Amino acid sequence: MSELLVDFITSLDGYASGEGWPGFWGLEGPEYLAWLGEQPEATYLMGANTYRLMSGFAAGEVPKGQDEFRPEEEASVDELTQAPKVVFSSSLEEPLTWANSKLVRDDAVETVRAMKSSGSGLLSTIGSLSLCRSLLRAGLVDRFRVVMFPVITGATGEERIYDGYPDVALEMIEHRNFDGCIQLVEYKPRVLEHPPLGIPA
Numbered sequence: 001m002s003e004l005l006v007d008f009i010t011s012l013d014g015y016a017s018g019e020g021w022p023g024f025w026g027l028e029g030p031e032y033l034a035w036l037g038e039q040p041e042a043t044y045l046m047g048a049n050t051y052r053l054m055s056g057f058a059a060g061e062v063p064k065g066q067d068e069f070r071p072e073e074e075a076s077v078d079e080l081t082q083a084p085k086v087v088f089s090s091s092l093e094e095p096l097t098w099a100n101s102k103l104v105r106d107d108a109v110e111t112v113r114a115m116k117s118s119g120s121g122l123l124s125t126i127g128s129l130s131l132c133r134s135l136l137r138a139g140l141v142d143r144f145r146v147v148m149f150p151v152i153t154g155a156t157g158e159e160r161i162y163d164g165y166p167d168v169a170l171e172m173i174e175h176r177n178f179d180g181c182i183q184l185v186e187y188k189p190r191v192l193e194h195p196p197l198g199i200p201a
Helices: 032-039 048-058 071-082 108-118 129-137
Strands: 001-009 016-017 042-047 086-087 101-104 122-123 143-149 157-160 168-178 181-189
Touching: 001 108, 001 129, 032 071, 032 168, 042 048, 042 129, 048 071, 048 086, 086 108, 108 122, 108 129, 122 129, 129 181, 143 168
Parallel strands: 001 122, 001 143, 042 086, 042 122, 086 101
Antiparallel strands: 001 016, 016 157, 143 181, 168 181
16 A cells, blocks of 8 residues: 655745745755655656646756746756646646656545555645645645745745645654754644544553
8 A cells, every 4th residue: 555645845944946046945955855765666646737847947047036946946847747646637738748657637635545555656736736735735735844944934935835735643753953954744644523622541
């Protein structure tokens, strides 16, 4: 059975990106980059908006506010290009131009449920906030990982990650620090029907 990881890179105040900020908020260090390079192979799941953005980067479109890609950003996009990707969309048309991308028009929750039961590798989301929210609500997420960068983007932050989420209990299964400033926390999530009445001893 495949394992599903929801994976976010965020500012401290829970934004997925910020206008005018480079990738990784320009703060990735050698420890963090080395850890990225050690990640297991995965099939990446995404929606149409993330596909349009990331496939544009792969085709050479530079992020708004930048003159060119930094080497770290180029390496990250190149790795994603080589990986298998499943794109859930009713608006995109075939054939998808980004290499190793498969378009799925069926219901994302049911498709991922079937992928989990019939597969054996790692499934990981990239961006795609509404897709992640739907998969979490459906109880399909095995691991919920957040890498928090030491910035607050209250004035320029875009894409608030947790708006519209259900209440979720999080059991921490891993945490670590990179380069003295970047914090990783990883949890096993459990969707709650209502807030707990108390914290068990």
